[in-house]
Amino acid sequence: MASIFEAVKATVPVRAAAERYGLEVNCAGMVRCPFHEERTPSMKLYEDHYFCFGCGKHGDVINLVAELFSIPPYYAACKLVGDFGVDTSAEIVHQPAREELRIFREDQLRCQRVLCAYLRMLTEWKTQYAPIDPNAEPDDRYVEACQMIDTIDYLTDLLIVGTLEQRVKAVDLLLADGKIDQLEERLRLLQEKERTEEIA
Numbered sequence: 001m002a003s004i005f006e007a008v009k010a011t012v013p014v015r016a017a018a019e020r021y022g023l024e025v026n027c028a029g030m031v032r033c034p035f036h037e038e039r040t041p042s043m044k045l046y047e048d049h050y051f052c053f054g055c056g057k058h059g060d061v062i063n064l065v066a067e068l069f070s071i072p073p074y075y076a077a078c079k080l081v082g083d084f085g086v087d088t089s090a091e092i093v094h095q096p097a098r099e100e101l102r103i104f105r106e107d108q109l110r111c112q113r114v115l116c117a118y119l120r121m122l123t124e125w126k127t128q129y130a131p132i133d134p135n136a137e138p139d140d141r142y143v144e145a146c147q148m149i150d151t152i153d154y155l156t157d158l159l160i161v162g163t164l165e166q167r168v169k170a171v172d173l174l175l176a177d178g179k180i181d182q183l184e185e186r187l188r189l190l191q192e193k194e195r196t197e198e199i200a
């Protein structure tokens with residue numbers, strides 16, 4: 001399934017969005033830039049991006065709508081899906097924005113859950129495996145804890161208190177290349193091992 005961003009960019013030309021949202025496009029495919037004061041058009045609209053020769057603003061159709069309405073890119077994409085009837089996949093034709101949002105919330109919760117579990121483990125490792133002998137090679141778990149705690153702590157915070165845009169970006173990053181799947185599986189195996197050791 002294509003992401004909502006990909007589906008929108010592949011379906012809605014920049015010019016169509018510009019016209020729909022009230023920009024006057026001249027025969028050269030240019031508009032008066034909505035982002036700086038001007039009398040004659042200096043923003044050029046291309047099929048998949050725009051560029052203002054006056055102020056340098058540029059971006060794709062989602063950036064344009066986000067800027068025009070001062071909304072985060074994810075909302076801009078949802079707006080375009082609604083206004084242009086973008087088909088993001090068979091099952092989400094009727095309620096595209098709501099369905100995408102539901103999937104995103106699920107992904108977000110899952111990332112939060114896995115990161116929190118990882119963070120708890122790292123915090124334990126940092127004290128449990130702290131080197132006693134300063135000359136000895138430190139335990140791998142201690143090293144990992146020292147390297148990762150700040151990053152994971154930051155990401156966990158971001159998922160909880162970040163803006164929608166930050167959360168969408170963080171979730172995208174975590175889901176990319178199955179990162180969160182791998183981490184979840186690793187945590188599961190570690191917990192299993194711990195349980196077996198406790199029994200033994």
Ligand SMILES: [Zn+2]
Binds near residue numbers: 033036
């Ligand atoms: Zn401009």
